[in-house]
Amino acid sequence: MSNLIDKLSAILDRPSLSLGEDISEKYHADWSGADPCAPSVLLKPKTTDQLSEIMALCFQYDQPVVIQGGLTGLAGGATPLVGELAISLERMRGIEAIDPSGMTLTALAGTPLQVLQDAADDHNLSLPLDLGARGSCQIGGNVSTNAGGTEVIRYGMTRALVLGLEAVLADGTQINAMNTLVKNNSGYDLKHLFIGSEGTLGIVTRVVLQLQPKARSTHTALCAVADYSSVIKLLVQLKRSLGPGLTGFELMWDNYYEKVLEVIPALSSPLEGQFPFYLLVEYLDNDQQLGADRFEAVLYKQLELGVLQDAVIAKSYQDAEKFWQIRDGIGELFQVLGPVSNQDVSLPVADIGLFATDLERRLKAKYPGISVLLFGHIGDNNMHICAYTGREEDKTKISHDIMQLIGEYSGAITAEHGVGVLKRDYLPLSRSAAEIALMKTLKVAMDPKAILNRGRVFE
Ligand code: FAD
Numbered sequence: 001m002s003n004l005i006d007k008l009s010a011i012l013d014r015p016s017l018s019l020g021e022d023i024s025e026k027y028h029a030d031w032s033g034a035d036p037c038a039p040s041v042l043l044k045p046k047t048t049d050q051l052s053e054i055m056a057l058c059f060q061y062d063q064p065v066v067i068q069g070g071l072t073g074l075a076g077g078a079t080p081l082v083g084e085l086a087i088s089l090e091r092m093r094g095i096e097a098i099d100p101s102g103m104t105l106t107a108l109a110g111t112p113l114q115v116l117q118d119a120a121d122d123h124n125l126s127l128p129l130d131l132g133a134r135g136s137c138q139i140g141g142n143v144s145t146n147a148g149g150t151e152v153i154r155y156g157m158t159r160a161l162v163l164g165l166e167a168v169l170a171d172g173t174q175i176n177a178m179n180t181l182v183k184n185n186s187g188y189d190l191k192h193l194f195i196g197s198e199g200t201l202g203i204v205t206r207v208v209l210q211l212q213p214k215a216r217s218t219h220t221a222l223c224a225v226a227d228y229s230s231v232i233k234l235l236v237q238l239k240r241s242l243g244p245g246l247t248g249f250e251l252m253w254d255n256y257y258e259k260v261l262e263v264i265p266a267l268s269s270p271l272e273g274q275f276p277f278y279l280l281v282e283y284l285d286n287d288q289q290l291g292a293d294r295f296e297a298v299l300y301k302q303l304e305l306g307v308l309q310d311a312v313i314a315k316s317y318q319d320a321e322k323f324w325q326i327r328d329g330i331g332e333l334f335q336v337l338g339p340v341s342n343q344d345v346s347l348p349v350a351d352i353g354l355f356a357t358d359l360e361r362r363l364k365a366k367y368p369g370i371s372v373l374l375f376g377h378i379g380d381n382n383m384h385i386c387a388y389t390g391r392e393e394d395k396t397k398i399s400h401d402i403m404q405l406i407g408e409y410s411g412a413i414t415a416e417h418g419v420g421v422l423k424r425d426y427l428p429l430s431r432s433a434a435e436i437a438l439m440k441t442l443k444v445a446m447d448p449k450a451i452l453n454r455g456r457v458f459e
Pocket residue numbers: 030031066067068069070071072073074076077078089109130131132133136137138139140141142143144145146147148149150198199200202203204205331416417420453456
């Protein structure tokens with residue numbers, strides 16, 4: 001190792017290479033907090049060429065590495081394993097170009113998502129990717145995990161926003177696939193190998209993203225419904241009536257809604273009374289007045305039909321923010337709930353209500369005193385599950401039981417956060433043996449010495 005470190009020191013200046021106790025605890029684990037481990041060496045290259053040289057050396061020395069973006073991942077993927085050297089992308093940040101006519105943005109992979117959102121906004125454009133970790137997560141991490149977020153119902157996951165990218169392979173080879181064209185069928189579309197593969201096939205270094213025109217008006221409502229079948233009816237009706245303008249359809253079960261209001265005193269319910277389900281609905285339009293009228297008329301109709309029990313429309317940006325704070329309150333909840341099994345799964349939207357009831361019934365029968373909080377991006381089949389008893393020793397067992405039930409319902413063990421290390425053993429519940437074999441074939445072809453994010457996604 002000392003020989004390798006000497007050679008790495010010749011590539012990087014001192015602040016870009018740290019050893020042992022000089023490495024801050026921040027780099028010991030991602031935000032899942034699971035199994036922290038200090039990397040032996042931390043490298044922060046500034047350019048693709050430096051990163052290429054680093055990987056060529058690691059390849060030569062059979063040195064395993066872990067790739068670290070903003071470390072907001074919740075699957076343990078960026079957490080170092082014993083003996084790994086960590087490569088952080090945080091110094092590879094900055095926007096290279098914004099093309100207002102093609103509506104594209106080109107940036108280095110270590111740029112925080114929020115910086116890109118703000119830059120698009122400055123050009124009266126929008127990057128339709130948003131998640132609670134926006135200030136810390138990096139676009140390279142978003143691409144590598146194919147992140148979802150709150151606008152997937154309209155714009156798709158990160159994969160749908162990436163036109164091109166640049167990546168460095170395990171042996172240091174640079175792949176320049178910085179396509180800016182919407183249509184390009186010239187051979188394999190190699191970017192997809194790196195999107196959602198969680199750093200196991202290559203390190204994303206630059207990206208070209210497709211932007212959208214910024215909508216002129218945003219309309220937000222908090223709605224209440226009596227049962228899950230009404231949730232589905234409302235979703236179908238809103239999709240039909242509002243078309244592609246429907247950009248948010250976030251469901252909160254009463255267990256989540258009531259808990260978040262109880263724990264965060266600054267929040268209050270804009271609705272009077274209690275209901276089994278609450279929905280945060282967001283609609284974008286290009287005309288403020290017409291949009292407001294259309295949104296109100298569509299919701300009023302659903303009230304008349306009895307699909308909605310109640311609804312309140314935000315009258316200002318501040319109102320809308322308050323509605324979203326209820327949905328985003330999960331971040332604060334985590335700080336007080338103790339050991340929580342935190343899962344993000346997906347199922348056909350029609351099955352989610354039954355799955356949720358079944359899940360609660362089974363967990364409550366097995367773990368006396370358990371609390372189950374449910375919410376999610378239901379418009380795109382995705383539900384989040386937080387289950388806790390207060391006892392650390394139950395956490396893994398609860399996670400295991402949830403995964404098994406997802407397998408029974410033929411759902412996906414992870415909708416957004418990725419497999420990482422924490423869900424690796426459950427991958428066969430969601431993917432066939434032939435699919436996993438093909439993933440491994442790709443891994444061997446692109447990383448024959450298995451030095452890149454080894455042991456993530458599969459063993
Ligand atoms: P990291 O955590 O650093 O890494 C994640 C994985 O990607 C690791 O395997 C790492 O090795 C790899 N990686 C990172 N950068 C690169 C790179 N440049 N090249 C190759 N591999 C790389 N996720 C969602 O999908 N939707 C949400 O709505 C959402 N909400 C969240 C809310 C909160 C409060 C938090 C804490 C997390 C949330 N997440 C969500 C999870 C997380 O923010 C995303 O997975 C995010 O995309 C991770 O980006 P990151 O830069 O922090 O990556």
